[in-house]
Amino acid sequence: MILPYNSVVLVADGRKMLLLRNMGDAQYPQLEVMNAAQQPVRYDRDMKRDAPGRAFASVGGSRSAMEETDFQQQEEDRFAADAAAMLERMAMEGEYDRLIVVAPPRTLGELRKHYHREVTDRLKGEIAKDLTGHPVGAISRIIAEMD
Helix, strand or coil, rough: CCCCCCCEEEEEEEEEEEEEECCCCCEEEEEEEEEEEEEECCCHHHHHCCCEEEECCCCCCEEEECCCCCCHHHHHHHHHHHHHHHHHHHHCCCCCCEEEECCHHHHHHHHHHHCCCCHHEEEEEEEECCCCCCCHHHHHHHHCCCC
């Protein structure tokens, strides 16, 4: 994938985010970190119970088990929504013209739900991979190798 000068790359998953800018040219990208964030660790054991909830039918004696709320997934979705809001703010302020987003498929889907039109107008590519644990040099090589 071609990464022109001054392009912004968001590398995110549901817990970590790296915002990078290409300070090199399209042929030899040189990504520099603009911003890095990580979701705080939350201990929500007190909010949960060990057993799933139960519902009683108003007619008859049947019972049904309710699925337990996935608080961790809710936090990851909220983190993705916050990342999309940051991209919107930056787009409105004219901080970037071209954007590439790299995220796992689930996070990418959650980001898409929250993209503003200003962000989608600047979005030049998406890569459905989790690269948050990779060094910046490896991220630029992987993006350059993508078609």
